[in-house]
Amino acid sequence: MARQDRGDNGQNNLPGRQISKQLEVIPLSASLKVGVFVDAENIRYNGGYQLRYDVLRQFAARDGGTLLRLNTYLAHDQERAKEDFEYAKKSRIYQQMVRDFGWKITVKPVRRFTDEEGNVTTKANADLDLAVDAMLQSENLDLILLVTGDGDFLQVVTALQNRGCRVELLAFRNVSRELKRQVDAFYSGYLIPDLLPFSYEPRNAWGKPGSCVRGVCSKWFPEKGYGFLRFIKHIDGNLWISDPRSPGSPYASAFCHINELADNVSPDDMMNRETIVEFYLVESDQKDDGLVATNVRMVSPGR
Numbered sequence: 197m198a199r200q201d202r203g204d205n206g207q208n209n210l211p212g213r214q215i216s217k218q219l220e221v222i223p224l225s226a227s228l229k230v231g232v233f234v235d236a237e238n239i240r241y242n243g244g245y246q247l248r249y250d251v252l253r254q255f256a257a258r259d260g261g262t263l264l265r266l267n268t269y270l271a272h273d274q275e276r277a278k279e280d281f282e283y284a285k286k287s288r289i290y291q292q293m294v295r296d297f298g299w300k301i302t303v304k305p306v307r308r309f310t311d312e313e314g315n316v317t318t319k320a321n322a323d324l325d326l327a328v329d330a331m332l333q334s335e336n337l338d339l340i341l342l343v344t345g346d347g348d349f350l351q352v353v354t355a356l357q358n359r360g361c362r363v364e365l366l367a368f369r370n371v372s373r374e375l376k377r378q379v380d381a382f383y384s385g386y387l388i389p390d391l392l393p394f395s396y397e398p399r400n401a402w403g404k405p406g407s408c409v410r411g412v413c414s415k416w417f418p419e420k421g422y423g424f425l426r427f428i429k430h431i432d433g434n435l436w437i438s439d440p441r442s443p444g445s446p447y448a449s450a451f452c453h454i455n456e457l458a459d460n461v462s463p464d465d466m467m468n469r470e471t472i473v474e475f476y477l478v479e480s481d482q483k484d485d486g487l488v489a490t491n492v493r494m495v496s497p498g499r
Contacts, residue, residue: 228338228362231265232256233330235322235344237304242345243368243496244385244392249297251391251431255366255383256341259433265333266299269322273306302329327352334361341365342379347372353379368392369496383435386410386472386495389428394474403429403448403477405487410474410495413466414449421454423466425475425489450477450487458493468498 232252239247249268257263270291277284291301304322327349330340334356342349345367353363353375365371365379368386376382385391387410389402401407411427426440429448437445454463456475465471475489 228259228261229264229336230256230261230339230341231330231333231337232263232267232341232343233265233326234268234299235326235342235346235349236268236270237322238344238346239368239385242370246393246395247385248391248393249294249299251388252343252366253297253299255388255391255431258431258435261339263298264336265329266297267302267326267329267333268294268299269302269304269326270294271306271322272303275306323348330356331359334359337361339364343367343385345369345371345375347375350375350378373499384472384496386474387412387428389431403427405477405479408474408476410472411450412469412472413452414469416463416466418463418467421463423452425450425452425473425492448487450475450489451480452489452492456490456492458491460494461492465494465497470496470498472496472498 234252253263253266256266272287273283277287291303294301302322302325304325323346326344330342330352334340338360339362340356341364342353343366350372353365356363357378357380362380364381364383365375366383366385366388368384371382389409390400394400394408397408402409409427411425414424414426416423426438426447426449428435429446432446434444434446438447439445440447440449452466452475457463457466461471461473466473472495473492474495475492477487478490480486480488
């Protein structure tokens with residue numbers, strides 16, 4: 197198939213459009229003092245299970261800022277730990293691993309509540325601890341990365357911004373729309389290279405031919421049955437340069453034919469910029485024609 201239309205993020209420029217050969221790349225957070233606050237339970241239950249704290253740390257420092265606070269708030273079921281040796285052991289190992297990556301852990305005990313019908317529910321709410329810590333510690337911070345999708349933090353974000361902090365948000369599923377609108381920048385954790393591992397690809401080399409990546413559709417041509425998927429090649433401070441053709445952009449583009457869409461992915465899904473998909477990368481069999489996306493599967497549908 198001839199590929200004349202490359203879309204906004206293809207490899208060739210469209211007629212009449214020119215891309216600047218040189219962009220002045222000014223790091224946003226270089227020399228800024230950065231704090232990260234992770235609502236671990238919210239993230240775990242909303243798509244972020246197995247989040248890698250080492251990669252999260254790298255992402256938070258992508259502009260060269262100084263990481264002053266790395267706080268995460270983890271739940272621990274003490275009653276279960278007394279009876280379940282394996283659970284207790286895995287909890288200790290996991291907490292130590294997170295500490296080894298330089299994180300300060302606040303452990304929140306799981307509490308049980310029984311309703312009138314005898315149904316037992318468990319809860320380990322760290323919202324208040326996180327909010328208080330973020331507010332108090334913001335006096336020494338310039339930029340705060342809040343890792344949660346919980347809309348209850350809306351007023352906290354506003355208060356932090358009023359104190360002069362830039363507040364960024366990272367989350368996966370079920371993210372409060374009001375929270376996304378209020379923060380200074382939102383990042384989907386699905387799109388950050390290696391932040392979530394692929395269980396079926398333990399040695400995945402993100403961004404390389406043969407690897408699996410997650411991305412969004414940057415351009416879709418419904419009448420032609422193909423489009424272009426954009427993904428982040430590597431973590432750096434230039435995520436604002438979203439056009440893969442621009443110098444310094446950390447993004448890349450892959451051609452996608454409609455035949456590569458899984459049954460649960462429709463062309464309408466591809467025309468929604470909030471739809472997140474995962475796919476394999478292969479080199480095109482046409483000379484100098486870049487990457488091709490295959491086996492495109494749904495990760496998170498756009499709203």
